[in-house]
Amino acid sequence: MAAVWQQVLAVDARYAAYRTPRWPQFRTQYVRRRSQLLREQAKGGEPEGATRRWYLRVRARLLAQRYGALSEAGSCRGHSGSALRGSRTTLDRMEDFEDDPRAPRGHRRSLSRGSHPGAPPERPPGVVPTPLAEASRAMAGDTTLGENYAFAGVYHVFDQHSDSAVPRVQFAHDDRHLLACCSLDGTISVCRLAPGPPAVLRVLRGHGAGVADVAWSLANDVLVSASLDATLRLWAPADGRCIRRVADPDGAALLCCAFQPLNNNLTVVGSARHMVRVVNISTGKAARGGAGRLPGRVLALCFDAAGRVLWAGDDRGSVSSFLCDPNTGRLTKASRVVVQAGGSITSLSARAWASREAPDPSLLVNACPDRLLLFRVVEEEGSGAPGLRLRRSFPTRHREQPLRSCFCPLMSFRQGACVVTGSEDACVHFFDVGRSARATVNTLQGHGGAVLAVAFNCDESLLASSDATGTVIVWRRQHA
Template sequence: MTTALQQQVFALDARYNAHRATGSPNFRTLYIRRRSQLLRETNRNADQWKQYLKTRSNLLQQRYGNCKLESASSSNLSRTVSRTSIMTECQIPVSASSNVFLVPTKEAEASRAIVGGNSIAENYAFSGVHHIFDQHSAAVTMVKFANNDRSRICCSSLDCNLSVCDVASGPPCVLAVLKGHKQAIPGFDWSANNDLIASVSLDATIKLWKSNDFTCLRTLKEPNNAQMLCCIFQPSNNNLILVGNNRGEIRIVNVSTGLFLKNSCKMSGSILSLTSDTNGKIIWAGNDHGEIVAIFCEFNGGLYKTKRILVDPNCYITSLSYRAWISREARDPLLLVNASNNSMCLFSVIDAEGGLQLKRKFQNRHKRHIVRSTFCPIMSFRQGACVVTGSEDGSVYFVDIEKIGNKAVVNTLQGHSRCVLSISFNYDESLLATSDLDGLVIIWKRGNKE
C-alpha cells in the first residue's frame, strides 16, 4: 500500500515537470531523480502518505494550477493526447476466451521451490528509479537493451537521432548519439551478437551502425522511396534484415552486399510492427488496418504469406512480440499484440504456418500512439506469467496473463507525465527501461531479486 502511494506522489510531481525551470530540462530530471530518492528514504505509514499526497497536490495546484498538457502538432507516429489523471488503482479488466490456465502450475511445486516462494507481484516490484535520461528533444519511439546484456541500451527518437547508453556497468551515461537520419526514427534492432544496430527512418533510409565505435557502416535507400517504419534482424541469418514500410511491403536487406533483395511481400496499409519466431521461419507483420499476417521466410530470403487474422479494421497493430515458452511449465507459443482499440491481446500460435487464436484480451488506454509491450524475459517455475505494457495514461502496467479481472495487474509504475511508448527489460530483469512522448527514458530498478 505504501509503495503504491509513493508511486502516486512520484507521478503527481512528474505531471508538473513541464512547469518547473522551463529553460532547464536537466534540472527537471534532476528534480524527479531526487524526488524518487526522498520517497524511498522517507519512512511513513499509509495514512501519513495519503495526507502528504493530498497536501502536496493542493500546493502544486496553488502554485501552477491544474496540470493540463498543451496540444502539439500531429503526425503518423506522434499525435498528442490529452493527459488524463493517473489511476490510483489499476483498471485493466481482462476477458478470457477459455477457462484453461496457461501454466500447469499445480504439477511443479518442487520446481517452484527452487525459485522461492515470492509472489509474481513481489518478483516484479520495480519501484525505484535508477536513472532518467533526457538526451532526446522529441518522443523516444523505442528503447531496447542489447541481447544478453544488462547494461547497454539503445533509444530511437522522433528527433532523428539514436542514442546508446550504459546504465549498469558504472555511473549511467550516454555513450554516443548517432546522427545521420534526416527524419524521425520509428524503430531499430540489435544484431544477435550486438555488433550492429539497424535503424529505419521516415527519410526512406536504413542505416547500419557499428556498436564498438558508433560509426555508420552503411546507409541504404529504399528502392521506391517508401518510408521505413520497422525492422528486425532475421534470427537464423543475421546477414538479412527484414523491413516494413508505409506501402505495405516487407522487404529484405542483405547486410554484406548492402542491397535490397528482389523478394518482397505485399499486404495492405502501412507495416507498423514485425516479429519472428525463434528460428526466423515465421514472420508476423502488423499494419494500420488492424491485420496480422504470418509470412514464411526461407533461409535465402524468400517470403510467402501463409495466414491472416483481422483484429479490428479500425485500429493499428503497434507492437508484436513472440515467446515460445512463457514459463518453463508452459510450452505454449504466444504472440503479444498491442492494438489501438484500447487493448492488449495474447494469441496462441496454433500451427506451423503461424496461425493465431485469441487467448486473452486486456483493456489498456491506447488509441493514438505507437505503444509497445514485452514479455518478461526470464523463464522460471514461479507461479504466474507476466507481461509489461506502456499506456497512454502515462503508466506502466505489469500484467499476470493467467489472471482475470482487476487482479491481473500485479504492479503499476507511475513516473511518466505523458504516454509511455516503449518498454524493455535487460536480460536478468534487474532493470526496466521505459520511454515516453516527451523524450524521457526512465530506468527502473528492481525492488528485490529472486
C-alpha cells in the same frame, strides 16, 4: 504505505511541464532531482505512515489549487488491497544498486540459459516447462507473481532526447547494462548502466529524420535502425560508425525493423508503402524473393523463436505471417488475420510458450484502440499456415501513439506469467496472462507523457521505459 513515494513522483512528473513552460530542458532534471531527494529521505529513515499520507494529501491539494485537478486517479486505482501490499513500486527503498552487496555485477546471462546457480540446464529445442518443474518453481523463491514484479524505484533517468519522442528502447542480448534508444530527433543513443555511474556512451547521428525503430544483432556488434528519412542504417555501437546506408527503393518512410534470428546477415524492414523487405546487410541489397505486401503501412515486425515465421502488423488492423527461408531471406505469404478492424497494430512479440500452464507458441499484440491481446499460435487446418486464436485481452489506454509491449523474459520459469506494456495514461502496466479478471499485477508511474516502449534486460533486474516527451526511465526490480 508502500505506494506513497511512487505517487509523489507521479504527481511531480505530471506537473513538471506546467512548472517550467519556458524551459523544457529542466523538466527531466526536476524529476531526477525529486527522485534523489526521495532516495535520501528513504536512507534517513521513513516517516510514519500517517505523516506520509498527510503529506501526499496536502501536496495533491496544493497542486490542484494551482494547476487544476489531475485527469487520472492515483496509482492504486483498480488494485485490490492484497495487490497493493504485494506491489513495492515505490521510492522508499532507493538504495544505490551498486551499494547493494546482493546485486550481481558485470555481465550475467539470462536465467533462461541456465546460468543462475541452481538453475536447470538449457533446454533442448521443443521442450517446454511443465507444472512439475520443481527447480523452476524454486527459482521464483516461492514468491507471488506480484512480488516478482515489484520494483524498488527509479534506477536512472536519461534525458538526452529531450522533447522528442523515444519510440523504442532495447537492451542488448544477454547483457544486463547495455541499452539502445532511438528518437524522433533523428539520433540513436547507446547507454551503459554499469559498472560505474549510468552514462550515454555515444549518440549515433546521420539520419535525416526521426528514427522509428532499432534492433541489436545477436552478437551485439551491429545496430540496425529504420528511419522516416526512407533509409535503413547499420551501425557499429562500439565506436559509433555508420557501416552502411540502405535507401528504400520506393522512397518510403521505414517504420520498423528486425534481425533474422537464425541468420543475422539478414534484416527485415517495414515501410509506409505497405512493403516488407529482407535486406542482406553485407551487400546492402534486397534478398531475392524477400518482399511481401500488406494491406496498410507496416508498423510492427517480429520473428518466432525458431526464425521460420515472420509476423507483420499494419495500420489496417491486420496481422500477416510469412514463412522465411533463413538462408536466402525468401518470403512466402502464409496467412492474414484481421485483429482490429479499423485500428492499428503497433507492436508484435512472439514467444515459444507463455508459461508452464500455457506451453503453446504465443503472440503478444498492441492493437489500437485500447487493447493488448495475447494469441495462441495454431496451425490452420489443411494449409499448415500459422493462425491465431485469442487467449487473453487486456484493457489499455491506446488511441494515437505507437505503443509497444513485451513478454517478461523469465516468465517460463514461474508459476504464472506476465506481460508489460506502455500506455497513453503515462503508466507502465503489468498483466498476469493467467488471470481472466483483475489481471493487473503492477503499475509504474513516473513518466510525464504517454509511455511508448518498454524493455527488460536479460535477467529482469532492470526495466527501461520511454515516453513521448523524450524521457527514458530505468526501473530496478526489487527482487533482482
